[in-house]
């Protein structure tokens with residue numbers, strides 16, 4: 212199957228702002244969304260308690276920045292997303308919660324220009340699974356590494372695969388059962404169909420190894436439940 216183009220992904224999210232503005236009801240398709248968000252932001256605070264500059268890639272309506280601001284007040288926030296309506300919503304919500312600067316940049320995380328060595332914390336929530344081939348993944352991890360200050364952290368919460376096909380099948384079956392328990396067979400099909408069309412997730416192992424390869428000193432696994440995980444690395 213031909214995967215969605217960047218333009219198709221952008222259009223889908225342009226029309227989904229309200230759902231992503233509510234972490235309680237908008238993220239039911241993500242197993243343990245709130246647990247992962249809590250763990251990533253708390254770990255970021257403990258790694259970089261004096262953080263000043265936050266980068267939120269694929270910020271959507273700003274949920275990750277908002278949570279981070281409950282842990283460290285008044286961060287300067289840079290919000291990157293493909294979707295203008297998402298960024299507008301994120302700007303409105305995040306500006307209300309910090310007296311730091313809030314910058315929005317519309318674009319693909321692979322292309323946007325940002326200052327190297329300038330961020331204490333980078334959060335990437337449910338976005339990197341849109342990266343496609345190995346080259347894409349490596350270039351993006353190198354970029355995110357360079358954007359961090361030494362000692363800064365990259366924290367990811369995302370859809371993931373397994374290394375072994377048999378185990379992979381098992382985790383996706385369980386995920387399907389979870390979706391069905393939430394809203395029936397049609398919902399299961401709808402979510403799994405769009406994952407097939409739009410997403411190209413990689414395993415946590417792949418990403419942790421890539422983090423080390425591009426230079427990160429330490430990696431951290433914070434949570435994993437079937438095909439969702441929360442993990443990160445420190446520069």
Ligand SMILES: C[S@@+](CC[C@H](N)C(=O)[O-])C[C@H]1O[C@@H](n2cnc3c(N)ncnc32)[C@H](O)[C@@H]1O
Pocket residue numbers: 220221224225231268269270271272273274275291292293294297318319320321335336337338341
């Ligand atoms: C599933 S939403 C998650 C939003 C937010 N991080 C959250 O968890 O609430 C993914 C977001 O990433 C954005 N996105 C997808 N691919 C992207 C890319 N290549 N560069 C920048 N943003 C991207 C989408 O527009 C969308 O707003």
